[in-house]
Amino acid sequence: MMAEDLGQALISEEKERWSVAILATALAALGAVSFGFALGFSSPTLPAMQGSIFHDLKCGDDDDSASVSSSLGSLWSSILNIGGVAGALGGGKIVEAVGRRGALVTAAAPALVVGWAATALSRTAAEVIVARVVVGLGVGLCSSTTPVYIAETAPRRLRGALLSANQLAVTFGIFSIYFVGFSLPHSRREYSCGAHAKSIHPSGWRLVAWIGAGLGAALAVGAAALPETPTWLAGRGKMDAARRALSVLRGGCLEGPEARRELEDLAANAASSKTEERAAIDVFKMMLPYACAPADVDVACRIPLRISLALMLFQQFSGVNAVIFFAGDILGDAGMSNRDLGGVVVMAIQLVMTAVGVPLVDRLGRRTLLIASLSGMAFAATLMGVYFSVRTAPPVALVALVVYISSFAIGLGPLPWSLMAELLPTRARTAASAAATMINWLMSFVITESYASAVIFLTPEGTFFLFAAVCACGVLFVYAYLPETKGVSLDDIERLFARSTTTTPATIDLP
Structure with a gap:
């Protein structure tokens, strides 16, 4: 019985040490939720946007109007990927310069807040397309930075599960936008175009865009509370800061063989970084x-x-x-x-x-x-x-x-x-x-x-x-x-x- 009690106590202590790393993953994964929210945004909201902001408001042939609306909607939907490419490509230098946590706080979250707010406030197709690119910049940076942050902060035995939780957060973001979109009202309002009365969809998508801005703000607050990754700190020769960050992530305890192995790896990383051009x-x-x-x-x-x-x-x-x-x-x-x-x-x-x-x-x-x-x-x-x-x-x-x-x-x-x-x-x-x-x-x-x-x-x-x-x-x-x-x-x-x-x-x- 004493052996069983000791084993249970050790397991409980280990879980307590891991709790901070799990919380850090949850906060960093807000970027993954924003990623999924942006990916799924066009599916439930595009019909309403084609009926309003992408609609050709000039009087003319209805078929031409529908064609313009469809083309603009398709461009707006897919251009998120171009923003994502730019965010991922340019984000590398930002991440190296300010760290994994720093990139989420100073670049990814602000881009998401600005992009979603601009989407909600847009009055023309050009404005909402530019706003979509800005959102893409933010989620592109999140998609490359969040997995790296989790990998460098997770305990070895939990790393696979916590990295998979990143994709779970992405999927939750997509599901949430589908669910919100399903709940949007489908009533229409009328506007007059000469002798013709045309109907356009309500602007509930603007409210959904404000939710996206709220997710970006939550990421900024959550990431600000995170420690920087010990790996990044050690790579810059900041070994004391790296040890403090690792101590926080391991519940204040650096005892035991696994913790000692992590400290040894950090020291080796710091030594190798002096002879390797990282950035x-x-x-x-x-x-x-x-x-x-x-x-x-x-x-x-x-x-x-x-x-x-x-x-x-x-x-x-x-x-x-x-x-x-x-x-x-x-x-x-x-x-x-x-x-x-x-x-x-x-x-x-x-x-x-x-x-x-x-x-x-x-x-x-x-x-x-x-x-x-x-x-x-x-x-x-x-x-x-x-x-x-x-x-x-x-x-x-x-x-x-x-x-x-x-x-x-x-x-x-x-x-x-x-x-x-x-x-x-x-x-x-x-x-x-x-x-x-x-x-x-x-x-x-x-x-x-x-x-x-x-x-x-x-x-x-x-x-x-x-x-x-x-x-x-x-x-x-x-x-x-x-x-x-x-x-x-x-x-x-x-x-x-x-x-x-x-x-x-x-x-x-x-x-």
Whole structure:
């Protein structure tokens, strides 16, 4: 009994030490909520905006007016990705200069507040499009900075779960905007245009934009209360400040073997930073083919960068946006007539399954979850391709939809972001994370803009068969190249890639 009591006491003490790190993750994840809120904003609000701010108020042909409204709405919706690219690309230097916490407080949160407030106050299409770009700058910086902050502050045994919680926060942001949009009034008000009376939608979307500004303000307050990451402080030779930050994050206690290991890693990081040019890492050199790479390229950085970029590409080209786009048709064929409610149902499934996946990351491991996730998505995409070929058996399509969204939520949704923060070495983490995030946003823009044309050219069934093939290739890539990082310190992961310059990383045993 005494041994059991002692064990319970140790577990309780350990959980108490971890509570501060969990709270820090929750506060930093406000940036991820804002990220999801911005991603989902266009879906429930675009119809109302096309009926008001994007509407051609000049008297004329109704078809021309509708065409202008649709084109402007499409541009406004997709241009968030351009802001995200700029935010991720420019954010690297900001993060290196002022730190992970500092970037959230001084750059990301102000951009979100200004962008959302400008959206709410916009009176013309040009104004709301510019405001959308500013919001994109903020969420682009959040999307690259928040996972890095969590990775550098989380206890080793909780790192996978806390990094997955970042994607849970993104999904919650998307779900919340879908739910708010579903609750918006659908009544219309009339305005007069010469002899014609036209109807436009109410401006409830402005209230939703103010909610976005409130999230940005909450991020500013929450991030201001966070400690800076010990890794960033140690990298600048501020070892005393790094120890104090680590002490805060570990509940005021730096005793025990794990805490001592963290202190040793911080000291090693501080020593190595004196001989390495951190802020000027040339990630574009690392992306070149081996035969074209300069002699001084850091190959040990390039391997994890390429893995991170590949996972981002698989995430975007897996077809998740297409599945969400066709979800209304699938749910409608299954008997659900309300498309808005269908969107809420799809996002609720993703939210629940993302939450289910959070504790599995540190139990089953990253490789296992990603292989299972991509396999499930390949199977479900194949089923949906068959369904759109024959247009029979709607229940089969409904099952495929649930399997696809669930599979994405437990693996390919959160893990590319988590692994980006884990795999990249400290000296390249900021710049390389910015590059990987930039590629993700850029591919999102390309897919958003080209998706409608692809469906026409390939047909819906051909598009889904292509997505199934991409997911199958993803399974092979993860099996061959991704090492398991469950329970491994960031410094040990870095040492793995230093040894893997001539070997496939997945075949090397981690410490």
